[in-house]
Amino acid sequence: MKINTVEFIKSAAEFAQAPQDGRPHLAVAGRSNVGKSTLINYLLGRRSLARTSGKPGHTRLLNFFLVNEAFYLVDLPGYGYAAVDRQTRGEWGPMVHNYLEGHPDVKALLLLLDLRRELGAEEARLMDWLGKAALPFFPVLTKIDKLKPQARAKKIRVWREHLPPEVMPGALSPVSSLLKIGREELWAKVSLLLAQEPADGES
Ligand SMILES: Nc1nc2c(ncn2[C@@H]2O[C@H](COP(=O)(O)OP(=O)(O)O)[C@@H](O)[C@H]2O)c(=O)[nH]1
Ligand SMILES: [Mg+2]
Numbered sequence: 597m598k599i600n601t602v603e604f605i606k607s608a609a610e611f612a613q614a615p616q617d618g619r620p621h622l623a624v625a626g627r628s629n630v631g632k633s634t635l636i637n638y639l640l641g642r643r644s645l646a647r648t649s650g651k652p653g654h655t656r657l658l659n660f661f662l663v664n665e666a667f668y669l670v671d672l673p674g675y676g677y678a679a680v681d682r683q684t685r686g687e688w689g690p691m692v693h694n695y696l697e698g699h700p701d702v703k704a705l706l707l708l709l710d711l712r713r714e715l716g717a718e719e720a721r722l723m724d725w726l727g728k729a730a731l732p733f734f735p736v737l738t739k740i741d742k743l744k745p746q747a748r749a750k751k752i753r754v755w756r757e758h759l760p761p762e763v764m765p766g767a768l769s770p771v772s773s774l775l776k777i778g779r780e781e782l783w784a785k786v787s788l789l790l791a792q793e794p795a796d797g798e799s
Contacts, residue, residue, distance in 0.1 A: 597783035607657040611694040621668045626708030628674025631738040638773035705733040741772040
């Protein structure tokens with residue numbers, strides 16, 4: 597994907613503040629520290645557009661980036677999937693949930709998973725909920741540079757085996773924002789969902 601323009605549009609604390617102009621949204625979700633902001637910078641070819649931080653829980657807002665004036669890439673708060681866990685209470689939990697479920701332009705979600713971890717109960721619940729909400733999602737394994745090639749390949753196989761059956765084996769995208777691996781493959785998977793005719797009468 598060629599990135600011609602990227603514009604930070606806004607941070608929203610509420611669903612109602614999200615841009616809604618007919619352009620598709622691609623949301624990026626995952627635990628704090630999984631590498632969401634770093635991946636967004638890598639995907640967009642910008643060094644520090646989305647704020648990155650080693651501190652967990654840094655981002656608590658929905659951050660909207662307009663790409664090529666065609667679609668929004670949305671940096672969700674960490675633990676975004678806690679929104680679907682009724683046991684979890686949090687200020688931004690319901691916000692993410694409402695946004696993903698209620699916004700008409702949300703087309704797909706990148707669900708980031710740290711290669712070195714294992715599928716957690718929250719992620720399994722989130723995938724289940726996304727399936728019920730009929731929201732397509734793409735699992736992305738982050739930080740693959742953290743393991744040496746042999747261990748990495750083994751771990752990727754384990755992830756493939758543990759993902760829910762409705763997730764196609766080819767849907768899993770291993771990436772390293774650090775070593776710059778996986779960008780074009782990931783864009784190729786999601787770009788069809790983001791392709792659309794320009795909206796009528798738009799300025
Ligand atoms: N080794 C390595 N570290 C990464 C990678 N992506 C992110 N990180 C580091 O992981 C930490 C958390 O990243 P960040 O993007 O802020 O995560 P977020 O909380 O999900 O937005 C930062 O210290 C990043 O430098 C990667 O591909 N490889
Ligand atoms: Mg972040």
